Amino acid sequence: MTQSIRSIIPVLARAGFHYLDNAAMAQTPGLVVEAVASHDRTARANIRRGVHEMARRADAAYDAARQSVAAFLSAQADEVVFTGGCTLALNLAAAALAEGLGPGDRVVVSAAEHHSNLLPWLMLAKRKGFAVAVLPVGPDGRLDLADLSMIDGRCKVVAVTHASNVTGAVSDIPRLAEAAHGAGAVLVVDGAQMVPHGPVDPRALGADLYAFAGHKAYGPTGVGVLWGRKEILADLPPVTWGGGMVAALDDDGIEFLEAPHRFEAGTPPVAQAVGLAAALDWMGRLDWAEIRAEEMELTARLLAGLAEIPGVRVVGPTDLAARVPVVSFTVAGCHPHDLSHVLAERGVAVRGGAHCARRLMTALGLDEGCVRASLAPYNDRSDIDALLAGLAEAIQVLG
Amino acid sequence: MSELYQQAIKDLAAKGSERLAVPDASSTLDNPLCGDKVTLDVTTADGRIVALGHVTKGCLLCKAAATVAAEQAPGLPVAQAAALADQVRAMLKGGDAPALAGLEPFLAVRPHKSRHDCVLLPFKALAKALASF
Known part of the structure; x- marks a missing residue:
């Protein structure tokens, strides 16, 4: 298996090159590079509402990319939000959830979090007045789940990594989901280091929101995904505003589109999404x-x-x-x-x-x-x- | 043989240092990317550096650069010592080396942009400590 995969990653043909920095960025198969290039050669146009041929192709490609991500996650397409990366996906999740938080509320993170799943909460806590509590880790870096009492009625969000970017330890997401949901909290999972190692079913795991990056999953840079349960996304407000996310706008107010479009203001990373879809489709064919x-x-x-x-x-x-x-x-x-x-x-x-x-x-x-x-x-x-x-x-x- | 880790760099890095007991100015700087941290003290008299002490936790390049700063800054006018950070930065970018002994081994760092901050950190800490003068 290794050799057949290796053969389609162009950069790995270099003699004497041993790439072991995949947690920062994975190498990408030639088919992904070609998918991005092909899109830009044959379907480069802005999406939504364009009536010309290229726009129709771009719309179809972007919709198909969303479907590919959904298939990889055993999810539905309207549960998939494209973002500019995992950091932006986690920031989106935090900012949207924090709109409903305030003094007296608590967000629980873990000591193993990448800054992308820690700093948004710390910064938003200053602005909104909620507390951030930290689940400890044991000596081997695994989350210490012996005492989950901080996930109580005050706790509104639990935000944890699926797999540590330092230790490689995989968190017990089902157990954290049970605790979070028992307390009425939403479970946000950073899947950046898990997705590169095979398809994930965030719903089955018990996650409510699940983020990952394209560039760690053999796809392009500049694209990431925030998956969310339909009922969770439906209740979250958009936190960036611009073109392509408004259903109605007049003197009486603004009505936003349904998810996922309400979270994708402006021109999304279309070619990158197409490349990510190629990467995930490829991953889906592997044993x-x-x-x-x-x-x-x-x-x-x-x-x-x-x-x-x-x-x-x-x-x-x-x-x-x-x-x-x-x-x-x-x-x-x-x-x-x-x-x-x-x-x-x-x-x-x-x-x-x-x-x-x-x-x-x-x-x-x-x-x-x-x-x-x-x-x-x-x-x-x-x-x-x-x-x-x-x-x-x-x-x-x-x- | 590593191009960077010449014996001269290792010898400089191996030299220890301590904080000064009664500094006229101090500073602490760290590099958040790698955890290098320099805590530096200086004493001055008549507009010149008299002594420089430091505690440096970091890579060999950072420790070696801190040793050069500690050994070469005493005697320099404060303004000249404070300017070293900019001069060393320029040297690393390919410019001339400042008139300071001990910097020659660091010329090998020039092609390694990600390591420039390792060398610069002690000199930036020195400039920060001298900013109040």
Whole structure:
């Protein structure tokens, strides 16, 4: 499976190139690149209400893209909102939900959140007067769900990551959904790191709103998705305003279109949506049971290799249970930036730093951040072995 | 052999430093992307830097640059020391190196834009500390 996938990712043909920075941005298949280019060659026009041929093609392509996303999520098309990315999807969710929040209300996030699912809530809390409480993590970075008492009658929103962008730990979304819904709260899930590892059914998980990014799911940059239960989206107000989202406008007031259009003011990322649809359609044709088995085999190989290097501390779970193939680590006496740099000189692309998760860094005692290796279905043993060999060399260079 | 991590850089980074007991000015700066953090103290007399102490948590480049600042800033006029950040930035972008000993190993950082801030952080912290003069 790995080799057949690898063969359609143009950049991976480069000899000696080991791309393990997929959690930041995945590489994209040639068919996605071609889908975007083909759209711009043959159907480039603004959507909605155009009557000429190109506009009709653009409308059809955009509608089909929404349908593809819906199919990937086992959802309905009118539950899919296109955004400019996952950050914007999460900001949309937060801003829309916060319209109904105020003093006395509480939003619960976790200590494992990417800043995209933390800062919107912290900033909106200042403006609207609600409180933000933080679910802790255990020593391995997994959410500590032993005490969910903060998800009570005051709690109106629970906003958590599906899979950590640092530790790879997968959150127990069904359990959080049970707690959130038991308290009458809405569950927002950041799926940025989960979607790249196979189709997701957010409704079955118990999510109410679910966000992910195109560029991490083998699609283009500049596009993301906010999925929402129809009944949730119907109650949320738009938070950006402009063309294409108004049903009526006169001196008596403004009437917005139904979801998802009310949340897509202005020209949406049409070509990017088409590219994302191509990526998700492609993902939908893959055997994810086989891919997951391969991903976990490589994760085990990486964890075992790291365990043999003196001074290495794996940040996050060291087992394969409920995780995605994202592995972070530190090396005693070596700064993550320096390690990443030396690895890059050896053709191994990883990422060092705080990974936009300062709160998690603090919780795990990582003042200087960590190095993250993140896998995708096109990675193979050679990538893991190159990382481990490069790491041993890097430690020598930096020592 | 790494192009960046020459022995000179490693030797500079390995030199320790401490905060000054009674500074005339202090500053703290961090790089939110990677967690580098410099806390820096200076004493001055007659318009010149007398001593510079610092505690730097960060990568080798940041620590090495902090050592250069600590070793070379004493004796400089305050205005000249405060201008080092802009001069080092210009050097990293391909311009001339400022007249400050110890910067030559950092010329290798020029092609690595994402690492410029690592080198600049101590000099920016110095400029910040001197801003009140």
